[in-house]
Amino acid sequence: MFPLGAVLLPSAVLPLHVFEPRYQVMLADLLEGPRRFGVVLIERGSEVGGGEVRTEVGTIARIVDARQVGDGRWSVVVEGTRRIQVVRWLPDDPYPTALVVDLPDIADVSLNQAEEIGLFHGLVARLRRVLAQLSELGESVAASTFECSDDPAHGTFQLAATGPFGPFDRQRLLAATRVGDRLALLAGYLTDAEEVVAHRMAGGGGDGSQG
Numbered sequence: 301m302f303p304l305g306a307v308l309l310p311s312a313v314l315p316l317h318v319f320e321p322r323y324q325v326m327l328a329d330l331l332e333g334p335r336r337f338g339v340v341l342i343e344r345g346s347e348v349g350g351g352e353v354r355t356e357v358g359t360i361a362r363i364v365d366a367r368q369v370g371d372g373r374w375s376v377v378v379e380g381t382r383r384i385q386v387v388r389w390l391p392d393d394p395y396p397t398a399l400v401v402d403l404p405d406i407a408d409v410s411l412n413q414a415e416e417i418g419l420f421h422g423l424v425a426r427l428r429r430v431l432a433q434l435s436e437l438g439e440s441v442a443a444s445t446f447e448c449s450d451d452p453a454h455g456t457f458q459l460a461a462t463g464p465f466g467p468f469d470r471q472r473l474l475a476a477t478r479v480g481d482r483l484a485l486l487a488g489y490l491t492d493a494e495e496v497v498a499h500r501m502a503g504g505g506g507d508g509s510q511g
Contacts, residue, residue: 301338301386301396302326303352307470308339308359308380311454312461318374326395327366327374335363338384338400341471356386357403357475380457383474405453408478419483420452426490427463433497434464456482465489 302323308314318327330337340358361378369375383403390397411419432444442462449455460473460482469489476482 301398303340303342303354305342307341307467308361309457309461310380311458312380314378316376318376322395324372336360358384360384406477408480410480416452416479423486424448427459430493430497437500453479459486464493
């Protein structure tokens with residue numbers, strides 16, 4: 301397990317700089333075996349040194365690329381694959397480990413498929429506008445022409461990874477096991493982002509990131 305100050309979402313790509321001895325050992329083991337490990341968000345504490353408070357919902361990461369960059373340090377690129385729920389943390393010896401289970405979506409009867417798709421397409425259009433406006437304002441954000449799945453179950457995670465959202469907002473989206481709940485969360489986050497962007501484009505201060 302790799303606790304981080306960032307959220308890895310299914311389908312998202314995340315670069316990692318591995319320099320702590322315990323994670324160097326973990327990486328060596330992984331490269332000789334499954335090349336997969338769990339990533340969870342640190343709720344409180346530091347990424348370095350241990351003793352942090354970790355979330356219970358995370359993502360299985362697949363190692364896409366791993367290169368040594370000197371002094372035992374590694375530059376690693378991983379891709380999120382599927383969600384996991386931590387059942388129990390095991391001793392951090394020689395590195396963090398846990399007993400985990402898959403965390404699939406729960407069937408959502410609050411919306412039919414057509415409603416889900418309609419809401420999702422509306423969110424995609426809203427996010428494209430927000431990203432285009434933030435780019436005009438000089439922010440370093442994802443391109444508004446991002447590619448996205450047509451399936452709301454998968455696409456909501458892609459929007460969460462692409463939008464100007466903070467780690468705790470992304471964690472709430474990751475932990476939501478109903479598509480309708482993720483659509484509602486994204487709608488709220490985008491409303492906040494739209495208000496900030498409108499204020500800035502009208503000449504106000506602040507930035508476009510969310511907490």
